[in-house]
Amino acid sequence: MSVIIIGAGISGLKTASALYKHGAKNIKVLESRGRIGGRLQTITGFDGIRKYDLGASWHHDTLCNDLFVEGVEAGEKYIFDDDFFIYIDKERGRVDRDPEMKLEIIDREINKYTDMEYYQKLGSKDVSFQELASRYLFEKRKYLTDDQIRYSAQVSRYLELWHGIDWKQLSAKDTYFGHQGRNAMALNYDSTIDRIAKTFPSEIIELNTEVNSVKQDNNKVVITTKDNKKYVADYCVVTIPQSVLELSINESAKNETGRIEFDPPLNNNIQNGFKSVHYGGLGKVIFEFEKICWDQNEAKVVTLAKTSSSFVDAVRQANTFDDLLRYIDKDNSRMITRDCWNQPLYFNNLAKGLDIASFMMLMQSPLTEYIESIQNDKDKVFKFFQPVLDSVLKSLGGKPVVNGMSDLKQVFEDDVPVLRNIIVTNWTQEPYSRGAYTACFPGDDALDMIVALDRGQSSRIRFAGEHTVMDGAGCVYGAWKSGQREADYIADRMNLK
Amino acid sequence: MSVIIIGAGISGLKTASALYKHGAKNIKVLESRGRIGGRLQTITGFDGIRKYDLGASWHHDTLCNDLFVEGVEAGEKYIFDDDFFIYIDKERGRVDRDPEMKLEIIDREINKYTDMEYYQKLGSKDVSFQELASRYLFEKRKYLTDDQIRYSAQVSRYLELWHGIDWKQLSAKDTYFGHQGRNAMALNYDSTIDRIAKTFPSEIIELNTEVNSVKQDNNKVVITTKDNKKYVADYCVVTIPQSVLELSINESAKNETGRIEFDPPLNNNIQNGFKSVHYGGLGKVIFEFEKICWDQNEAKVVTLAKTSSSFVDAVRQANTFDDLLRYIDKDNSRMITRDCWNQPLYFNNLAKGLDIASFMMLMQSPLTEYIESIQNDKDKVFKFFQPVLDSVLKSLGGKPVVNGMSDLKQVFEDDVPVLRNIIVTNWTQEPYSRGAYTACFPGDDALDMIVALDRGQSSRIRFAGEHTVMDGAGCVYGAWKSGQREADYIADRMNLK
Numbered sequence: 001m002s003v004i005i006i007g008a009g010i011s012g013l014k015t016a017s018a019l020y021k022h023g024a025k026n027i028k029v030l031e032s033r034g035r036i037g038g039r040l041q042t043i044t045g046f047d048g049i050r051k052y053d054l055g056a057s058w059h060h061d062t063l064c065n066d067l068f069v070e071g072v073e074a075g076e077k078y079i080f081d082d083d084f085f086i087y088i089d090k091e092r093g094r095v096d097r098d099p100e101m102k103l104e105i106i107d108r109e110i111n112k113y114t115d116m117e118y119y120q121k122l123g124s125k126d127v128s129f130q131e132l133a134s135r136y137l138f139e140k141r142k143y144l145t146d147d148q149i150r151y152s153a154q155v156s157r158y159l160e161l162w163h164g165i166d167w168k169q170l171s172a173k174d175t176y177f178g179h180q181g182r183n184a185m186a187l188n189y190d191s192t193i194d195r196i197a198k199t200f201p202s203e204i205i206e207l208n209t210e211v212n213s214v215k216q217d218n219n220k221v222v223i224t225t226k227d228n229k230k231y232v233a234d235y236c237v238v239t240i241p242q243s244v245l246e247l248s249i250n251e252s253a254k255n256e257t258g259r260i261e262f263d264p265p266l267n268n269n270i271q272n273g274f275k276s277v278h279y280g281g282l283g284k285v286i287f288e289f290e291k292i293c294w295d296q297n298e299a300k301v302v303t304l305a306k307t308s309s310s311f312v313d314a315v316r317q318a319n320t321f322d323d324l325l326r327y328i329d330k331d332n333s334r335m336i337t338r339d340c341w342n343q344p345l346y347f348n349n350l351a352k353g354l355d356i357a358s359f360m361m362l363m364q365s366p367l368t369e370y371i372e373s374i375q376n377d378k379d380k381v382f383k384f385f386q387p388v389l390d391s392v393l394k395s396l397g398g399k400p401v402v403n404g405m406s407d408l409k410q411v412f413e414d415d416v417p418v419l420r421n422i423i424v425t426n427w428t429q430e431p432y433s434r435g436a437y438t439a440c441f442p443g444d445d446a447l448d449m450i451v452a453l454d455r456g457q458s459s460r461i462r463f464a465g466e467h468t469v470m471d472g473a474g475c476v477y478g479a480w481k482s483g484q485r486e487a488d489y490i491a492d493r494m495n496l497k
Numbered sequence: 498m499s500v501i502i503i504g505a506g507i508s509g510l511k512t513a514s515a516l517y518k519h520g521a522k523n524i525k526v527l528e529s530r531g532r533i534g535g536r537l538q539t540i541t542g543f544d545g546i547r548k549y550d551l552g553a554s555w556h557h558d559t560l561c562n563d564l565f566v567e568g569v570e571a572g573e574k575y576i577f578d579d580d581f582f583i584y585i586d587k588e589r590g591r592v593d594r595d596p597e598m599k600l601e602i603i604d605r606e607i608n609k610y611t612d613m614e615y616y617q618k619l620g621s622k623d624v625s626f627q628e629l630a631s632r633y634l635f636e637k638r639k640y641l642t643d644d645q646i647r648y649s650a651q652v653s654r655y656l657e658l659w660h661g662i663d664w665k666q667l668s669a670k671d672t673y674f675g676h677q678g679r680n681a682m683a684l685n686y687d688s689t690i691d692r693i694a695k696t697f698p699s700e701i702i703e704l705n706t707e708v709n710s711v712k713q714d715n716n717k718v719v720i721t722t723k724d725n726k727k728y729v730a731d732y733c734v735v736t737i738p739q740s741v742l743e744l745s746i747n748e749s750a751k752n753e754t755g756r757i758e759f760d761p762p763l764n765n766n767i768q769n770g771f772k773s774v775h776y777g778g779l780g781k782v783i784f785e786f787e788k789i790c791w792d793q794n795e796a797k798v799v800t801l802a803k804t805s806s807s808f809v810d811a812v813r814q815a816n817t818f819d820d821l822l823r824y825i826d827k828d829n830s831r832m833i834t835r836d837c838w839n840q841p842l843y844f845n846n847l848a849k850g851l852d853i854a855s856f857m858m859l860m861q862s863p864l865t866e867y868i869e870s871i872q873n874d875k876d877k878v879f880k881f882f883q884p885v886l887d888s889v890l891k892s893l894g895g896k897p898v899v900n901g902m903s904d905l906k907q908v909f910e911d912d913v914p915v916l917r918n919i920i921v922t923n924w925t926q927e928p929y930s931r932g933a934y935t936a937c938f939p940g941d942d943a944l945d946m947i948v949a950l951d952r953g954q955s956s957r958i959r960f961a962g963e964h965t966v967m968d969g970a971g972c973v974y975g976a977w978k979s980g981q982r983e984a985d986y987i988a989d990r991m992n993l994k
Binding site for chain 2: 113
């Protein structure tokens with residue numbers, strides 16, 4: 001009896017670990033990359049000491065996250081970094097907790113408005129979050145001040161940094177979601193990955209082994225790798241990202257790296273699933289400084305997309321919501337030139353909690369694709385973000401950055417932020433990830449795909465990963481649970497339990 | 498065709514208004530008190546200018562509150578006074594938005610923990626909110642700092658000032674609830690009451706007319722007043738508070754003021770309803786000052802109940818949750834001596850938004866009963882609250898109160914808070930209200946009563962009021978809607994529609 005697991009991300013590793021524990025001996029994990037961990041990847045900074053997670057960084061839903069509990073018991077470190085937010089507008093500076101605007105309270109009302117639209121009514125059409133938030137502003141303009149109309153939806157856009165896509169692409173229905181308790185930052189996820197990988201013999205994992213086809217032949221599954229090696233197994237668990245799996249249903253993607261040819265092709269449920277789910281592009285830029293010379297009491301700063309008073313006029317003067325939509329469409333098209341103030345960006349001040357002189361910035365698609373595409377030109381990346389970075393430093397009582405990526409070695413006075421390095425992620429550019437994780441566009445319903453993959457291609461060809469679960473969808477612990485699920489399924493059928 | 502409505506609160510007035518609009522001519526509203534409005538009551542302060550609502554003050558759920566929308570269209574004034582909170586601990590001073598303790602974030606987690614316990618699981622036993630919050634602290638102590646254990650549940654206790662009962666009495670299941678949008682303070686509810694009362698001839702209302710019995714005689718209802726006047730009507734709508742209605746099922750309350758004898762007695766559904774619903778005692782104390790000499794930027798201050806480090810020790814050292822419960826029971830019994838620091842109190846700073854030099858303080862049962870019972874001894878009331886009042890003033894950058902209720906006329910320097918008057922509510926002492934509004938004790942489910950009263954005693958004897966509706970339960974707009982509901986029901990049966 002044998003099982004081939006495709007992908008050594010956390011779901012593949014957990015599948016192997018759980019199967020091994022069930023007594024299965026003939027297991028292989030085939031991994032395209034030269035490393036394990038998948039979209040969990042811990043690296044060190046310029047000083048060889050600081051550590052960052054380029055992929056997932058957080059344990060979400062910690063009131064019901066068994067992976068978190070297991071990790072804590074195993075001695076893995078974390079910090080609860082949920083915190084209050086500083087919001088910065090380009091012209092106005094800090095706008096958080098403003099006693100007149102009370103933007104956080106309006107954000108909560110936009111949340112509730114969305115909730116009432118999609119979860120307390122039937123038949124509401126899903127639109128983009130930009131459209132729904134704008135409709136709120138239009139419908140409730142009588143009850144909102146000019147400043148609230150101007151800034152409140154920009155605060156709500158912070159959610160873009162959860163979904164990894166911007167509000168024009170984002171499903172309004174999917175925008176807000178519940179958190180089952182606090183979020184804890186993992187320190188770092190490499191310890192989790194290593195711990196799980198150590199629960200079974202290391203020979204089980206084959207690195208640098210890209211799979212090209214998965215063929216079901218009666219009760220056997222034949223897996224062929226890029227270098228034409230063949231594995232014949234009783235079961236196969238496919239844990240590649242949804243974005244890579246999507247290549248399989250696309251004939252014109254035949255020559256794309258990472259694509260797996262399924263024979264027979266992926267079943268109809270799965271093919272239909274792709275019609276109602278998309279993929280996000282959360283990316284990160286890490287700004288490493290010489291030392292901390294800003295406030296360590298505040299962890300979270302969001303720079304808001306710039307606004308104009310003409311938007312307020314448009315909201316006030318529109319006779320119908322369609323009038324306002326026409327203004328917004330025009331305004332969107334003016335935003336085509338890339339600018340660091342075109343979208344919200346979220347800066348995690350690692351000086352609070354971790355005592356590290358770095359900011360971990362989160363960005364969303366389509367900006368991520370652009371920044372990741374210029375990642376090798378670090379000076380260009382720095383210049384792009386310098387205005388927002390300086391405003392973040394200012395909001396934390398710091399001075400502007402004194403150097404760029406071209407003059408890293410210069411010597412400066414003591415209390416100024418001296419940049420030492422910039423690290424940019426690569427998820428949207430990398431053929432084995434092709435983005436970050438599942439995201440919903442207007443009209444999507446990720447449930448179709450989740451149900452289809454949970455059922456599997458067949459009883460022999462199974463799936464695991466963040467895109468195959470309901471509870472913990474898009475999260476590390478969700479991926480991990482899906483590995484357990486598939487191991488249990490197979491062990492049950494193999495009479496191992 | 499005739500209708501008798503018992504009670505000229507907003508539900509009774511709305512019933513009359515809607516029936517009149519439907520074309521009913523033979524309507525009477527019988528009101529025990531010498532005024533209309535019921536638990537909506539606007540009074541003026543010491544200067545004859547400032548206005549306060551002693552009963553309900555807010556329009557809740559303004560995203561779906563039709564009474565609010567109607568009032569705004571009619572020109573009635575309001576302010577959205579939802580705001581950030583200042584939390585004050587007796588020893589530690591301000592503990593809100595503390596960068597280390599982050600109590601608001603723990604409060605949110607307690608909310609989610611409660612939600613998971615009762616709305617994501619089946620069969621969880623309802624307990625007091627004190628017990629459930631303490632269980633959270635015990636179960637999650639590993640993930641909480643000492644300060645978080647000490648203060649976070651005290652912050653969550655702010656909800657007592659929504660329910661009007663303290664956390665030992667309060668159903669954990671019922672503690673947290675959703676808000677459908679912001680809350681708006683009415684300025685003032687007398688304009689709403691007067692507007693509705695003006696929609697029908699004033700002769701319809703009979704003040705100072707207490708009803709003693711309601712008897713159904715075939716298709717007629719015979720209503721007898723205290724001074725033995727008899728009304729014979731086709732329909733009767735009973736809008737007295739749930740607390741007063743409860744006297745009707747209690748033989749030993751036969752001689753209580755306000756009690757109505759029903760013949761036949763209230764039906765079984767209603768009698769059973771009383772087994773699973775209770776009544777709260779939200780009360781108010783208004784502190785009127787000469788002029789504003791404190792921060793006008795912050796609207797909401799909560800003084801927390803005092804804590805001790807021994808509670809943290811008890812949480813840390815308990816082997817089982819029962820151990821901790823025993824400690825808590827003992828601690829509760831030490832709290833019998835009344836003290837202004839024994840429970841959270843909520844101070845609305847009317848200087849923000851309204852520019853009025855007063856604080857409107859909200860208190861809960863059982864404190865309300867005590868304070869309302871000593872309301873005539875204003876100096877005693879002042880001395881009871883002076884410590885919290887001074888700490889509220891301090892948190893707003895003000896000085897302590899310089900005078901008491903015994904030396905009101907003295908002259909003081911300019912920038913000190915000079916007390917001019919104290920106003921205390923009377924709801925728990927007054928026979929026609931006997932408290933504030935519906936509240937749930939552990940194990941309660943208000944739905945039984947709501948369904949029973951919505952169905953009515955019979956097709957002839959109907960009910961309206963905040964205690965008879967699901968959406969808007971406990972709220973002014975809920976009471977108002979219930980009046981419309983009963984008017985529509987009767988109009989339909991009388992073929993008026």
